[in-house]
Amino acid sequence: MWRANAKGMRHRYTVGLSAAARGDFSQSREADGIPEPRALRDSADQPDPAKHPVPDAASETSFRPLGAILGWVFPGLGHIASGNAKRGIMAMAGVLLLFFGGLLVGGVDCVDRTEDRLWFFGQVCCGPIAIAADKVNEMQLKSGAAAPLIETASYPGQPKVFVSPFKGIAHANEFGTLFVFLAGLLNICVLLDAAVRPPSSDGPSSGRRAVDGGAA
Amino acid sequence: MTLAWTPFLQPAPGVQHWWWMLVVPMALGVSMAYKAVRTKDLADWPRDVLRMTLQIVAAVVGIAVGLYVLVILVLPLLPAE
Numbered sequence: 001m002w003r004a005n006a007k008g009m010r011h012r013y014t015v016g017l018s019a020a021a022r023g024d025f026s027q028s029r030e031a032d033g034i035p036e037p038r039a040l041r042d043s044a045d046q047p048d049p050a051k052h053p054v055p056d057a058a059s060e061t062s063f064r065p066l067g068a069i070l071g072w073v074f075p076g077l078g079h080i081a082s083g084n085a086k087r088g089i090m091a092m093a094g095v096l097l098l099f100f101g102g103l104l105v106g107g108v109d110c111v112d113r114t115e116d117r118l119w120f121f122g123q124v125c126c127g128p129i130a131i132a133a134d135k136v137n138e139m140q141l142k143s144g145a146a147a148p149l150i151e152t153a154s155y156p157g158q159p160k161v162f163v164s165p166f167k168g169i170a171h172a173n174e175f176g177t178l179f180v181f182l183a184g185l186l187n188i189c190v191l192l193d194a195a196v197r198p199p200s201s202d203g204p205s206s207g208r209r210a211v212d213g214g215a216a
Numbered sequence: 217m218t219l220a221w222t223p224f225l226q227p228a229p230g231v232q233h234w235w236w237m238l239v240v241p242m243a244l245g246v247s248m249a250y251k252a253v254r255t256k257d258l259a260d261w262p263r264d265v266l267r268m269t270l271q272i273v274a275a276v277v278g279i280a281v282g283l284y285v286l287v288i289l290v291l292p293l294l295p296a297e
Binding site for chain 2 (some may be wrong): 006086087088090091093094095097098100101103104105106107108109140141146160166168169170171172173174178181182186187189190193202
């Protein structure tokens with residue numbers, strides 16, 4: 001008796017395993033005599049497609065490098081070029097507020113490719129405007145064109161050090177550098193969004209964010 | 217001194233005294249750029265920006281108050297040795 005039961009169990013086990021290996025789990029369930037769950041059988045219990053839309057193949061997110069490049073050339077330009085002008089202008093306003101706010105607080109000295117190299121790596125994500133600010137810093141402040149350079153304290157035996165009297169120090173320099181750095185980091189988000197957002201998708205009921213519902 | 221200030225070339229005068237106020241424009245700029253990307257209905261953008269700005273400022277003020285309580289009030293209560 002127990003041998004017959006053991007044989008039957010082994011048969012069901014091998015049938016179920018071979019079916020599962022082929023990816024057919026219904027056969028393994030049938031072989032084990034396990035009924036299908038009611039929720040899977042009854043189509044009425046499936047999620048409402050209107051409430052939980054599944055993106056089709058046409059709306060799959062695709063990466064467009066041109067949008068990212070244009071977004072680096074000038075903040076928000078990637079969105080504007082892809083037909084999302086309003087969204088691009090809003091992003092541009094935020095990034096430029098931080099960028100020029102930083103320059104206003106700390107002066108162009110807060111963008112310095114040689115003295116603040118690590119900060120500059122983030123700042124240059126704003127695009128050519130950050131490179132231009134660094135060039136203005138070199139041509140106007142560091143060269144002494146804007147104001148004659150003054151000598152500062154230096155170690156004995158070391159070469160004399162001259163700096164511009166317009167050089168930012170303390171909180172002014174710290175906040176200016178931070179503002180421009182934040183502008184660069186946020187522009188990374190903006191240009192990546194420009195690269196993956198569907199063209200001309202501004203609106204309350206369209207676009208990638210509208211599909212996945214991630215607004216907050 | 218203020219009259220001789222050249223914007224964008226020189227640092228803004230008096231920042232040493234009101235630097236802590238800069239958290240407001242910083243939070244505003246971050247919120248504007250971030251919400252331009254995340255807001256699904258652009259009509260909600262101003263409201264979302266205002267809300268996120270207030271959240272950031274409130275969080276910074278909360279951290280400042282917490283650190284003040286910790287450093288000024290709590291830590292001096294600890295025994296010297």
